Amino acid sequence: MAKLRVHNLSISLDGYVAGPSQTREEPLGHDGERLHEWMFVDRDPVDHRFWAAGQEGIGAAIMGRNMFGPVRGAWGDEQWRGWWGDDPPFHHDVFVLTHHAHESIPMQGGTTFHFVADGIEAALAQATVAAGGLDVRLGGGAATVQEYLRAGLVDELHLAIVPILLGGGERLFDHLDGCPEGLECAELVSSPRVAHVLLVRR
């Protein structure tokens, strides 16, 4: 059975997965890039192990529309094709949650963006088929992860706690109607820069 897995979800000490004042120039909000430095600059071996685990055994992905791009509401004429250039780093099918239908966008390198307008369960069902026996990775943003947490559909949640304070932005643990049920800590380990927590569904 395919698992739905969240990896490398970087979160500040004060609980934000994106900083305040998100714009097209700063899609992660003010100072939000600091959440992701550990992945890109002098990656520590502990950090690398967790980072790499997010690529292993994944056959498809799901993400929220805000992670796909800055366009809100109807798509209009804009030919937005994601933040990642012509050859996005996914190399598999990516299902984007949206309220506005859009035809699929094939990219170089095996990535195809599909758009799902009929809900998170439909997206998971399609992604599971596309994954062909591998797991499905769930991307952000916070609202998307929250939707799947509320539905009890997240099997693994890896948080990368970055010891900074952002003071505002998007909180991960919010709008959850209490506690996500059944997630418990399977691993806690820290590099000098990041504390990694792996929560798994019982």
Next chain:
Amino acid sequence: MAKLRVHNLSISLDGYVAGPSQTREEPLGHDGERLHEWMFVDRDPVDHRFWAAGQEGIGAAIMGRNMFGPVRGAWGDEQWRGWWGDDPPFHHDVFVLTHHAHESIPMQGGTTFHFVADGIEAALAQATVAAGGLDVRLGGGAATVQEYLRAGLVDELHLAIVPILLGGGERLFDHLDGCPEGLECAELVSSPRVAHVLLVRR
């Protein structure tokens, strides 16, 4: 110059320092005791080092009224003397923030509870004198730490991140009017049970 230091402030992954539904029987709220198990049950060497640091070089303490006891509003007739029995584990002067004056309460073992009704700066000034050149430890609850953070008076903040979800309760990083200024990570290290972060004022 005496420092104002917060130690062993246990916080859940979702940011709570006390669980929901606090009562006299469950002063830390539902499931809140799980935040503190690491201090009391089979303490790991890494955890022990941080726990012990909270006792070192401390000459006085400050805490909020809710940490001192469950009595709200006027003191009335109740002879509340804290949660800790006749010989509390402080062994120095403890300044309790309150809106209601109360005479000092000397306890066994060197602890005396004093009550400060004229604000956090007054409490810090009195505690600094009482500490006699040592540092002042700041206890909880969340609202008290927030007051001192907003005032920029916290020199060291040690958080013990416990990898559990509480789903509700008192959030530490709330009501802060943005980001506490000038705190940066001096150490991040983890035992298998707790990730410790030491923030210090630049």
